[in-house]
Amino acid sequence: MASMVDVSTILNPEGSSEVSPPERLRFLLQRLEGNSLLFQQNSLSERLLAMDEIDALAGGTASTMSEAAAFAEIERRALTLQHRLESANAELYQFIRTEIIGGHMQTILRWLDDLNPEAQNALPRPGLGFDARDDFMASLFQHSDPGDVSSLGSREMIAYQPTPVRHVLHLLKTVTLSDDDLFVDLGSGMGHVPLMMSMLAGVRSLGIEIEPAYVANAERCARTLQLENASFVAADARDADFSVGTIFYLYSPFTGSILKQVLRRLREQSLKRPIKVCSLGPCTCDLAKERWLKTSGPLDPNRITVFESQ
Ligand SMILES: C[S@@+](CC[C@H](N)C(=O)[O-])C[C@H]1O[C@@H](n2cnc3c(N)ncnc32)[C@H](O)[C@@H]1O
Incomplete structure (x- = not known):
């Protein structure tokens, strides 16, 4: 047979x-x-x-x-x-x-579009997880290994994890930016978010990060790509200078008493000038409880939320 x-x-x-x-x-x-x-x-x-x-x-x-x-x-x-x-x-x-x-940012936007696995979706896939766009940006940034940076000093400080690129692109679409704005990432890690904001929106940006090795990496990348409007500082968000910022971003960098202290400092800034606070992750729920912050969009910790000071 x-x-x-x-x-x-x-x-x-x-x-x-x-x-x-x-x-x-x-x-x-x-x-x-x-x-x-x-x-x-x-x-x-x-x-x-x-x-x-x-x-x-x-x-x-x-x-x-x-x-x-x-x-x-x-x-x-x-x-x-x-x-x-x-x-x-x-x-x-x-x-x-x-x-x-050379300032031809359309090239990078075209590539990010081309690599988008969820082109049909109006909103980015919620939550964690990376796609080809994250590999692409990481290859352009060429960060070097920061070595062992395991000592954050407090259990309320959250270890480094970059915002997935799809959420940064969503942030770029969601938040209204002007030439006068200064975007501040609180706990900026290797600087992906400020680097992308300066690169793709031309806005001035500042990363505040407690770990000097991450800051050195972000600065090296800004220098190599000649992104003069992106700067970084090694500091604790509890006592860094907030006076220049108009839009603050938190990808859940800390919790508990540190988050409370930083939110108090942001509130003080909001009494001097209107500010926006953007968030991703669990800290969005803490921000939603702040009476001086309001959002007109949906409240979803798994996607970007933009709050405005009242
Ligand atoms: C979840 S990561 C977010 C990284 C970056 N914002 C992004 O979205 O790509 C949190 C970062 O906050 C930093 N961090 C934690 N506590 C901090 C503090 N008190 N002041 C400044 N940075 C802090 C950590 O070192 C880490 O790099």
Whole structure:
């Protein structure tokens, strides 16, 4: 009796569980190596997808000696292809950095649009989680490893985690900015938010961050990209200078008594001039309890909320 053949295995050997991982990787490499479009400058999303596909299949284990030798050869090919893809990306990122330095911010907006996996959604996906736009911005920023920075000094201080790019883009759309504004990120980490605000909206921005190694990284990036309107200071938000800010941003950088103290200081500023306070994460619920702050939009801790002082 003729054996039954699974047609999906023939059509898609890379995805079939009938085919061993080394064989699936070999099929994948065959398809990718023959695709010259992949190495054209503009094929960034295709390259990122290809790199993910290779990552998912590489690093498997062989069960026999001969399989191990064949696998080692396939893995070498995979590594060579990864390097080619990475250097095509590096060339593109360098080109985009030159565009930023030249003030051509439309280029970066076009790329962010192109990499948007949720183009059909009016609102960004709520909450945590990153997408290709986060990898893209991180590659442009080229932050170096800040080393061990585990001593925040208080359990009320929240460890570094960048705002996902989709929320920064939402913030840019939601908040009204003028030339007189100065955007202040309280607990700015490596500076993604101020850097993007200055880069994409041209607004002056300031990052206040307690960890000097993060500040050094943010400053280096602003210098390299010649973003003269973005500056950073290593300070505790409890006693940093707030007098210059008009729009303050908090991605839940601290809780409890520190948050209370900082909100008191923001309230004092609001008695001198109108200010806006934007938030993301659990601190949005604390801001909503402040009687001097009002929002006209929906109150959702998983997306950006913009409050105005009353
Ligand atoms: C959740 S991260 C937010 C990072 C950044 N705002 C962003 O959205 O990409 C919180 C940051 O606040 C910083 N931080 C915590 N307590 C602080 C304080 N008292 N003063 C200044 N920065 C603080 C932490 O070091 C960390 O980088």
